[in-house]
Amino acid sequence: MGLRIQRGRRPVAGSFLQVPALQLHVSKTAMRASQKDFESALSQVKLLKDPGNEVKLKLYALYKQATEGPCNTPKPGVFDLINKAKWDAWNALGSLPKETARQNYVDLVSGLSSSSDSSSQVKPEADRKQRGYETLVVTSEDSITKIMMNRPAKKNAITTQMYNEIMLALKAASKDDSAITVLTGNGDYYSSGNDLSNFTDIPPEGIEEKAKSSAILLRDFVDCFIDFPKPLIAAVNGPAVGISVTILGLFDTVYASSRATFHTPFSHLGQSPEGCSSYTFPKIMGPAKAAEMLIFGKKLTAAEACAQGLVSEVFPDSTFQKEVWTRLKAYSKLPPNAMRISKQVIRNREKEKLHAINAEESRVLQERWLSDECTNAVMNFLTRKAKL
Ligand SMILES: CCCCCC/C=C/C(=O)SCCNC(=O)CCNC(=O)[C@H](O)C(C)(C)COP(=O)(O)OP(=O)(O)OC[C@H]1O[C@@H](n2cnc3c(N)ncnc32)[C@H](O)[C@@H]1OP(=O)(O)O
Secondary structure, three states, rough: OOOOOOOOOOOOOOOOOHHHHHHHHHOOHHHHOOOHHHHHHHHHHHOOOOOOOHHHHHHHHHHHHHHHHHOOOOOOOOOOHHHHHHHHHHHHHOOOHHHHHHHHHHHHHHHHHHHHOOOOOOHHHHHHEEEOOOEEEEEEOOEEEEEEOOOOOOOEEEOHHHHHHHHHHHHHHHHEEEEEEEEEEEEOOOOOOOOOOHOOOOOOOOHHHHHHHHHHHHHHHHHHHOOHHHHHEEEOOOOOEEEHHHHHHHHHHHEOOHHHHHHHHOOOOOOOOOOOOHHHHHHHHHHHHHHHOOOOOOOEEHHHHHHHOOOOOEEEEEHHHHHHHHHHHHHOOHHHHHHHHHHHHHHHHHHHHHHHHHHHHHHHHHHHHOOHHHHHHHHHHOOOOOOO
């Protein structure tokens, strides 16, 4: 995928080491908590002074998730208050992997130990923060779950790990007690789209296998947006490229900074539209405007994107954060069930169609990734010969 450079020879992992981007694939799993760390945290927790019910619930939930996986017991009755609170806390962790839960447990106990050492209280903010993500900052506050892409130095380019973490964060947000969910970016970009170095991490089975697994990842990723049950809002804080633009058609509301731009340079990259944009964009802006973006890679300003219906409202960059969050805090106080049901009424009849479109777009891209056009475009970027 994007690396069929030596014709007739089977590319192997690491066969392209002269490209500096390739040397960045360092596994971070070594940083995860071991079973020993976990056991030591379990002993340590008994020595702590009472951390309060909220923290105890969090510890309980992480312990259950780390040892048993996702919540697997029936919901206790409404009058069984204590067991229901415990069940809710565990269930809110969704499909958080066992090892991440174990790491979060160890981190939480270590934070509690150091704060009790210095006789200070655990800050509620620290408790509200959901940890365990390396490429995102995920917080829940004021009935809003905020998922912030957090690779500002790389313009929030989406690595394989980030795709997976966004899926996990969305799954957790779909089950937590927030009313609305917001996706945004840290730094000057919203996101520069797919991290092009994803194309360099070729498994020993070869590039066809890489294209296949990437198509599966893409399809799963987009499916999470199609199926997301609560109001989903994008706060587009700066320029957006590629897949970060296409999936906007699956959001319920899109707010943009006046500095944001919207760019889908698929033909330049030898690729084709994804994120259901081959369907949502013509529907939103009409086929002629959609073709200019999706076939010819026309970059839209925030004002143009708003005029064409892709963006709900544009705010001056200087007041973007303040105005957007004030608006969202007001929306988050609306009855959550009514909002969820309204979304279902608006979106549900399209769901099946969107899943079929997503499958088709992913299948077409799987082939595109093996093309010379795509290989050359990705190579040119990675060897610093080309930028958008
Ligand atoms: C599982 C696979 C699913 C795939 C789905 C299909 C998805 C398709 C798409 O999303 S297509 C869009 C792909 N994106 C791009 O082609 C953007 C490439 N980037 C650029 O052209 C430029 O970086 C820029 C215009 C976004 C910003 O330019 P500039 O302001 O001059 O900043 P830098 O180029 O210096 O960027 C800083 C730093 O970030 C790295 N970087 C930025 N974007 C990407 C990216 N998309 N992939 C990889 N790396 C990126 C850039 O290389 C710099 O790194 P460095 O500091 O040099 O180490």
